[in-house]
Amino acid sequence: MSVAVYIAVMAVTTYLIRVIPFAAVRGKIKSRFLNSVLYYIPFAVLSAMTFPAIFYATGNVITSVIGTVIALVMAYFNLPLIVVALTSSAGAFIASLIIGGIS
């Protein structure tokens, strides 16, 4: 299947999700349960996407895990997004050089 078809389907779905309530619906969602589910969804989605994919992100499990640990520690100390991302990548890159140097 062509990539363009995927992108079109993806774009239309995302657009409709946003626009239908914006253009049509009036009134608020009262259900506490539904509101709670919607509150957790972003965190749960990001978590499910990160694990276990992050362990394979670089194509090498060892450098990926080193990057993962750095990201965890940096995020734990509330460092900004870009700092967490760059130190994690840099750590994995240095690790790959060291591994490459040994083997």
Place this chain on the structure above:
Amino acid sequence: MRHGIPIMLGYFSVSFGFGVLCIQKNLSILAAVGISVTNLTSAGQVAGVEVIAASGSLIEMILCQLVINLRYSLMSLSLSQKLDPSFNLMHRLFAGYGVTDEIFAVASAQTEPLTPAYMYGLILTPFLGWSSGTLLGALAGDIMPASVTAALSLMLYGMFMAIIVPPAKKNSRVLFAVLIAAALSVVMHYCLPMISGGFAIIIAAVIASVTGALFFPVTDENNGEEKK
């Protein structure tokens, strides 16, 4: 418009990571930018790229976007209550495209009713940051040596960690949902490999969120903290 500038800077770096990821998954630069321009959402786009890379079905793509982006419905719903009377259907059809977590957060913090001009200004700068970041990330992914792009492909996941770890540290309900989602995703990956990536994300996220909602229902209206 200036309200969008801090959002733009954040989007630029996240979308740079997205651009690198697309190249890693063998998508073209044009496809990467095309996805960003038409979708303007990080989590949904990454899951979408996974589906494309795995040659998943279109049903899987629709379900994936529906689950991951369902929260936008709630945000649009909430913003629809704050719109200025000058916001006619035409404006709603255009501005609805730009409802993201951060834009929602800024827009809903305004005390004045939202005019179309305000919303377009607020959406424009983040949109530019998101598109140009994707383009540069994809270009970088294309020209840099494989060892560098391999390391850079960690960027996006690193940012996801930076988004989920601080609230999970502060709030045990969020930690609970995050751990369940991660555990289910890992179990499905290793024990149930016939479930494709997109579906695994949907299943893990829905079970984790429903479990969280059953055990720890949210009382306040605070939906903030999460990033796009």
